[in-house]
Amino acid sequence: MSMEAPVRYRMVGAIVLIFLAVLFLPWLFDGAGYEAMQGLERPIPDRPLFVEPHTPSAPAGDLRRPAAESISGEEAPVVATPEIAPPAPVPEARAPAARPAPSPAEPAAARVGWAVQVGSFGREVNAREQAQRLREAGFTVFVERGKADGRDVWRVKAGPRAERDQALQLRDELQRRMDVSGIVVAHP
Secondary structure (H helix, E strand, C coil), X not given: CCCHHHHHHHXXXXXXXXXXXXXXXXXXXXXXXXXXXXXXXXXXXXXXXXXXCCCCCCCCCCCCCXXXXXXXXXXXXXXXXXXXXXXXXXXXXXXXXXXXXXXCCCCHHHCCEXXXXXXEECCHHHHHHHHHXXXXXXXXXXEEEEEECCEEEEEEEEEEECCHXXXXXXXXXXXXXXXXXXXXXXXX
């Protein structure tokens, strides 16, 4: 054996020891020890439930009507022809009926808008106090009662606004002026 072989083995051994030290010493001496390993078998919590906003769409008419059916409701006769059949006449498209504007007698729930939820409280008194602070600053605010995990909650909401972009601007203004963060939610 030459003189280089033992030096090479020592160098490789030293590199391996340094590598292992870099990997395991921080883990051994991080101060947490066995307690840090206790939370590893806890499962990941379930995904939280979010309410999907309901946005009504314009009526599209009866989309299930076959193309060969005429507008008057009578069905066109089906004729079996060999090989290639000429295309069936397509009925004229009717414009969807204009949706009437909601009358004052119609409930406000028929209108959809956006609000900024700035708090959710377990006590109504706390919700009313926050709402009063925001009203004094000039914001339009309301308190809405709801349920979360089987308990009553009172949500403080600012707005509502007809357009989502307007609600986003309101959220930013609340953050800037009152240092209150909020989320934009569908209203009602």
